[in-house]
Amino acid sequence: MSILVDRTTRVICQGITGRQGTFHCERALASGTRIVGGVRQGKGGATHLGVPVFDTVSEAMQATQANASVIFVPPANAAEAIIEAVDAEMGLVVCVTERIPVLDMVRVRAHLKGSNTVLVGPNSPGLAVPGIGTLGIMPQGIFLPGAIGIVSRSSTLTYEAVDQTTRNGLGQSACIGIGADPVGGISASRCLELFMNDDRTQGVVLIGEVGGTAEENAAAFLSTLTNPKPVVAYIAGQTVPEGRRMGHAGTIIHYGMGTARTKIEALREAGVRVVSSPAEIGTAMAGCLDQ
Amino acid sequence: MYLFEYQAKALMREKGIPVLEGIVATSEQRALDAARELGEGPWVIKAQIHAGGRAEGRVCDSEHLRGIEFTDTVLEVGRTAARLLGENLVTPQTTRQGETINAVYIEPEIRAELQVFLAILIDGDRGEPVCLASVKGGSQVERDIFDDPNSLVRVSLGAADHIGLDVGQDVAAQLGLRSSVRDAFAQLVQQLHALFVDRDLSLIEINPLAIRANDSLVALDARVTVDDNALYRQPAMAALASRTDRSEAEERAAKNGFNFIRLDGDVGTFSSGAGLAMATLDAVSHLGGRPANFLDVPPVLEVSRVKEAFLLILSDPGIKSLIVNVFGAGIMRCDTIADGLLLAHLEQPVTIPLVMRLAGTNAPLAISRLERSGLSLQFAPDLASGAQMVVEGADRRPATHNADSIAGRLAQWLSGRNPGSSS
Numbered sequence: 001m002s003i004l005v006d007r008t009t010r011v012i013c014q015g016i017t018g019r020q021g022t023f024h025c026e027r028a029l030a031s032g033t034r035i036v037g038g039v040r041q042g043k044g045g046a047t048h049l050g051v052p053v054f055d056t057v058s059e060a061m062q063a064t065q066a067n068a069s070v071i072f073v074p075p076a077n078a079a080e081a082i083i084e085a086v087d088a089e090m091g092l093v094v095c096v097t098e099r100i101p102v103l104d105m106v107r108v109r110a111h112l113k114g115s116n117t118v119l120v121g122p123n124s125p126g127l128a129v130p131g132i133g134t135l136g137i138m139p140q141g142i143f144l145p146g147a148i149g150i151v152s153r154s155s156t157l158t159y160e161a162v163d164q165t166t167r168n169g170l171g172q173s174a175c176i177g178i179g180a181d182p183v184g185g186i187s188a189s190r191c192l193e194l195f196m197n198d199d200r201t202q203g204v205v206l207i208g209e210v211g212g213t214a215e216e217n218a219a220a221f222l223s224t225l226t227n228p229k230p231v232v233a234y235i236a237g238q239t240v241p242e243g244r245r246m247g248h249a250g251t252i253i254h255y256g257m258g259t260a261r262t263k264i265e266a267l268r269e270a271g272v273r274v275v276s277s278p279a280e281i282g283t284a285m286a287g288c289l290d291q
Numbered sequence: 292m293y294l295f296e297y298q299a300k301a302l303m304r305e306k307g308i309p310v311l312e313g314i315v316a317t318s319e320q321r322a323l324d325a326a327r328e329l330g331e332g333p334w335v336i337k338a339q340i341h342a343g344g345r346a347e348g349r350v351c352d353s354e355h356l357r358g359i360e361f362t363d364t365v366l367e368v369g370r371t372a373a374r375l376l377g378e379n380l381v382t383p384q385t386t387r388q389g390e391t392i393n394a395v396y397i398e399p400e401i402r403a404e405l406q407v408f409l410a411i412l413i414d415g416d417r418g419e420p421v422c423l424a425s426v427k428g429g430s431q432v433e434r435d436i437f438d439d440p441n442s443l444v445r446v447s448l449g450a451a452d453h454i455g456l457d458v459g460q461d462v463a464a465q466l467g468l469r470s471s472v473r474d475a476f477a478q479l480v481q482q483l484h485a486l487f488v489d490r491d492l493s494l495i496e497i498n499p500l501a502i503r504a505n506d507s508l509v510a511l512d513a514r515v516t517v518d519d520n521a522l523y524r525q526p527a528m529a530a531l532a533s534r535t536d537r538s539e540a541e542e543r544a545a546k547n548g549f550n551f552i553r554l555d556g557d558v559g560t561f562s563s564g565a566g567l568a569m570a571t572l573d574a575v576s577h578l579g580g581r582p583a584n585f586l587d588v589p590p591v592l593e594v595s596r597v598k599e600a601f602l603l604i605l606s607d608p609g610i611k612s613l614i615v616n617v618f619g620a621g622i623m624r625c626d627t628i629a630d631g632l633l634l635a636h637l638e639q640p641v642t643i644p645l646v647m648r649l650a651g652t653n654a655p656l657a658i659s660r661l662e663r664s665g666l667s668l669q670f671a672p673d674l675a676s677g678a679q680m681v682v683e684g685a686d687r688r689p690a691t692h693n694a695d696s697i698a699g700r701l702a703q704w705l706s707g708r709n710p711g712s713s714s
Contacts, residue, residue: 023622075520101491101521102413109418110450125620137621139651154566159618160674163650167673180566182415182493209566212415236569247343247384247496247514248432249410249423252443277577278570279675 003149003174003194003201004092004118005068005129012037012066014057014073014081017048020096021072024137025049031140033133036064058088068092070126070135078122079104086117094135095121095185105183112185119185125155125177128162138162138175146171148285149195151188152207153180153214154236157278161205161234164282170289173201180209188214189221196228203230203285206272208263210237216257219266230288231272234281235260292517293341297396298531299495299513306486308479309509313398315339322372325397326365333363333400336371338380340390343498343514346430348382350375351389358382358392361400368397403501403511407466408432409480410496411448411487420448420487422480424462428499454484471506479508490528491521540603547599549588556581558685559604559613559643563588563623571616574674580682583610590623597631598638605639612644612684614677619652629657633664641666644684648677 011028015021016038026049029035037052037060044055054060057069069090073081078097085093086108100122112119120127126136130143142159144166152158158177165172176191178184188206195201208215215235222228238260257266264274275284294302300310314325326334338345338358345358358380360371372395381389408428414421424444427435436443444465448454459477468476479500487495494516501509522529544551550565558580562568568587575582584607588600604613615632619625628649635641648671649657661668669684671677 020622076523099520101524102493102518103488103491103521106413106419106450139618139620142651152566154564154569156562156564156567156618156620157570158566159620159651160567160570163618164673182413183418207566209569217416234570236566236573238573247410247412247494247516248408248498249412249494249496251433252410252423252436253412253414253421277574277675277678279574279673279678 002129002132003176003198004120004127005132005135007132009068009092009133010034010036010064010066011068011070011133011135012039012057012060012064014039014069014071014085016040016051016053016072017043017046018072020137022049024072024096027140028134031134033135036066056088057084057090061088061090066090068135069094071095071097073097075099075101079108082108082119082122083111086111086115086119089115090117092135093117093119093185094124094126095119096124096126096136097121098123100181102181102183105181109183120176121179121185123181123184124179125158127174127176128172129174130172136177138177142166143175144169144171147173147200147202147289149173149191149198149201149204150175150207151191151195151204152177153188153209154207157207157234157236160278161207161281165205165285168282168286170203170282170285173198178214182212188218192218192221192231196225201229203232203289205281205285206231206233206267208233208235210235210260210263211258213254213257215263216266219263219270219272222270222272228271230285231267232281232284232288233267233272233274234278235263235274236278238264238276292519292522292528292532294515294517294531295339295341295394295396296337296513297339297394299515300510302486302490302515303510303513306482308482308486309507310513311398311401311509311511313396315394315396316372317376317394319369319373319376322395322397323365323369326368329397329399332365332368333361334368335398335400336360336362336368336375337396337398338375338392339394339396340380340382340385340392342382342384342390343496343512344382344384344430345380348380348385348389350392351379351381353378372397401501401509401511402503403499404504405502406499407502408436408498409483409500410494410498411483411492412494412496414447417447419450420484422446422448422458422462422484424466426466426468432498448484452488454481456481458484468502472502472508475506475508491518491525492516493518540606544586544600544603547596548591549586549600549603551603552585553607554582554584555609556583557609557611558681559583559607559610561586561588561600561604561613561615561617563590563617563628567616567618570674571614571678574678575614575682578678578682580678580685583607590621592622592627594627594630594634597627598634601632601635602639605635605641610643612646612681613641614646614648614681616648616674616677618650619654621652624653625649625651625657626653626660629660632661633666636664636666644669644681646671646677646681646684648672648674
């Protein structure tokens with residue numbers, strides 16, 4: 001069993017010819033990720049980084065049997081790129097693009113309803129399964145195949161958690177950056193569920209941020225489980241008091257959720273070990289597994 | 292991006308949403324003239340800041356002056372405007388520092404039979420806009436709704452660009468509005484939704500919406516937040532952006548595309564990635580250190596911009612040590628950071644303790660370059676030891692925990708960063 005990607009995963013890149021797409025696909029290919037093609041409208045028929053380029057996602061899928069796509073398309077066109085992949089019935093879509101207008105993501109979410117596509121992101125560093133491959137921008141060379149599942153809303157802090165679990169020898173079963181946008185694809189709760197059902201995963205690191213309710217929802221999900229695997233969480237922005245608020249509605253809609261304090265309380269109540277410094281993630285996880 | 296009330300009302304007026312005639316004033320004289328132009332009074336004078344809660348808010352150093360004042364005489368309009376302008380207003384929705392009042396908005400005061408709270412914003416969980424409404428509108432709306440959750444009406448608006456009148460009729464019915472105002476209310480909800488979609492808003496809020504004895508509706512307040520990510524296709528909204536609440540250093544940072552906030556501690560921080568930058572502040576604060584700034588440099592290829600970021604931090608005379616915490620990934624490579632630092636050092640020699648925590652892409656290359664430079668540095672293998680070194684380097688003072696000042700300003704930036712996710 002593997003999380004979202006395995007040895008049969010064949011990846012195409014939408015936006016492969018751009019600067020970002022080129023840079024990251026080159027590195028992913030070098031590290032063994034099976035990138036089998038790319039999409040760039042108007043450049044169909046070309047070869048880039050040694051793989052064929054197609055005009056559309058469905059052409060690329062037909063020719064390469066791809067079942068996953070990673071998207072490096074500028075924000076103005078990124079939602080259309082996701083929708084194109086969903087319409088082509090792509091199994092897994094990872095969107096790295098940041099700064100997509102939220103109403104574009106509302107359209108994407110509506111499109112995802114009733115489809116079988118799993119969307120990771122946007123505004124995500126992507127996902128990595130050590131030993132199999134990386135889809136996105138996570139750096140090579142910091143991973144160690146192992147037992148810890150990592151799910152994170154913050155790109156750079158994801159690497160921090162990876163680094164610490166590599167140094168203490170635990171390693172990672174998979175690492176999923178879900179992105180920090182208000183409207184996105186796969187939720188933190190769903191990632192936790194995947195890790196809870198994964199034989200290889202022995203413990204999970206959850207990295208959250210102030211704002212939104214992803215962590216509270218994750219806590220609610222964990223509370224429904226009997227005897228879950230140990231979870232260590234860190235919430236970035238704990239030393240940040242509430243700032244300028246978004247009208248009354250921003251407070252009312254979340255009903256006393258969304259702050260570092262409410263997230264930490266909810267997670268602790270669900271049995272999660274919440275650390276107060278990001279430097280403690282690795283040791284806390286090791287401690288949980290020793291018990 | 293936040294709009295002022297008068298800007299939000301101008302947008303609403305354009306869409307046909309009923310608002311009162313009002314005039315913006317930035318001086319006592321203009322306020323006096325405005326009062327005369329608007330008729331006989333009484334008048335309401337409203338501080339224009341980028342946050343709500345003004346009726347509950349206090350002007351610093353004043354026991355009695357609030358962000359919304361009512362008066363009966365023209366002379367008092369001028370006097371009140373003069374007292375408000377240039378002052379800082381602190382409300383439950385601002386940071387503790389409050390926001391400076393650079394303009395007031397003057398409107399006739401009217402009587403409302405019923406005050407409704409009405410808002411549209413993004414519901415992140417459902418991934419679509421939602422309409423929130425309550426008949427408990429007014430300055431106490433949050434408390435009143437928390438006390439009586441059943442008074443909150445919540446209707447999902449779906450992903451389509453248009454909603455039918457039936458949606459507003461449903462909201463009106465759930466609110467229990469009398470039948471003679473329901474058609475007008477339903478039309479208003481439809482207009483608000485159209486404005487929300489057309490202008491790429493992340494929040495539109497009317498509190499209160501006055502429902503008057505003659506069945507007319509009028510928006511007495513208006514709060515609008517625009518999705519920053521959509522400003523590229525909303526040039527008219529981008530033009531309304533106010534830069535008055537930024538310091539010179541923050542302005543300089545913004546020009547270079549950095550997220551920079553000056554704090555009042557003495558430990559400088561340099562990070563790439565908002566999460567890592569926040570975690571760096573957390574780690575320093577956790578050990579009793581006081582961060583001098585928040586800096587998130589987005590992934591860049593140009594060494595010159597990295598140099599600018601270092602010069603910006605080093606321009607703070609109060610800084611006593613500096614931690615560089617960078618995890619190279621993607622196009623952000625550690626050697627770019629090292630080269631930028633060395634260039635900055637040539638322009639302005641670095642004399643304070645400097646702690647480098649470099650990991651990820653090209654970290655070994657960066658470290659070897661820095662080691663050969665002769666610059667006096669400490670290398671930290673991880674964030675925990677780096678934070679320890681930099682706090683010791685700042686010759687740590689007795690722990691005055693400074694979470695408050697860390698910040699309002701940081702939080703302000705955060706809340707602006709993700710306009711759809713209200714924190």
